[in-house]
Amino acid sequence: MIINKDDIEQFEQRYRTAFINSLAGFRQAVLVGTKSIVGDSNLAIFSSLTHLGANPPLFGLINRPDSVQRDTLQNILETKEYTLNYIRSAQHEKAHQTSARYDKGVSEFEKVGLEELYYPFCKAPFVKDAVVRIAMKLEEIIPITINGTILIVGSIAQVVMDDEMIEDDGFIDLSKKDVIISQGLDAYFISKPIGRLPYAKP
């Protein structure tokens, strides 16, 4: 079937949100940990993590300022620090629960039952049970004016994970650890490897 732009505009709002979000496909589910300037911890699930470059190592996150993610954005702007945490499938319900609209000042860590972890190199909280923990430093905020979203550009400051996850050529085996994948607003998956392929030549 062919669905046109006009059809999409006519969709009931929640139907359209589910349709377009799930149409964007599979993505890394990441828990973003932050701390406000007055010391409140925050944890929020994002599915918009994007690789921007390896040298310097830069990742992007898309943020809608009026969403439940607004506390995360404010904390990042205040402290310039945030953490990225990948979790196992067994924790996917706790990860999803961070998307609830808790009041500012309420810690999602406490509410969903995930333990905080701190390292001396970062003021923002990490998820103790995460398989991969990344300390990020805010580099730039880029407005996407067409729909009022913003691109948060950050550089990787530290990465914490088990040595055994890193293969000889630098590839990180997330599949082996059952790291969760998301699709749309509420669907979760684990990965089943097909394989790695050699560098493609004409």
Add this chain to the structure above:
Amino acid sequence: MIINKDDIEQFEQRYRTAFINSLAGFRQAVLVGTKSIVGDSNLAIFSSLTHLGANPPLFGLINRPDSVQRDTLQNILETKEYTLNYIRSAQHEKAHQTSARYDKGVSEFEKVGLEELYYPFCKAPFVKDAVVRIAMKLEEIIPITINGTILIVGSIAQVVMDDEMIEDDGFIDLSKKDVIISQGLDAYFISKPIGRLPYAKP
């Protein structure tokens, strides 16, 4: 183990590329179809598709102008049209092969053995064997000056897929069709569903 920014800078270049690309996690593998102003078809695999918003429906793609993806960018700038195509696991080798540095004017469709498909509403080529085909219209090019990449912002013009893939609430079941997921530069996966969760409330 803790890996610092300085360690990452010291990594051998290919090792660093594999490390940082795979660290960004799982993502949707998408074949981007374009046509040059003189009529040459182009097909390139991207792993940077990002959901920017549902109303209006907007997706982003990150492009590094000096990469093998430069033909795609040039064609999008020339024609303002492009297609997004999701494929099944059985086609993952063909999809990967589009990342080879073919000369400009050479059609990756022909070289990798994927058939083109056209609809009257779009000049850019679709992948015939794709499970989901999306016609996109260029809306905006946003420079990410910190590393010379750009964010291509496009709106969804048409979506073509089987009716049966769309669930009652608008969610699109890509998992059922073995749509491929990528990680890093060369690893491919299919999804194994954990489940969908209800809207989270405090």
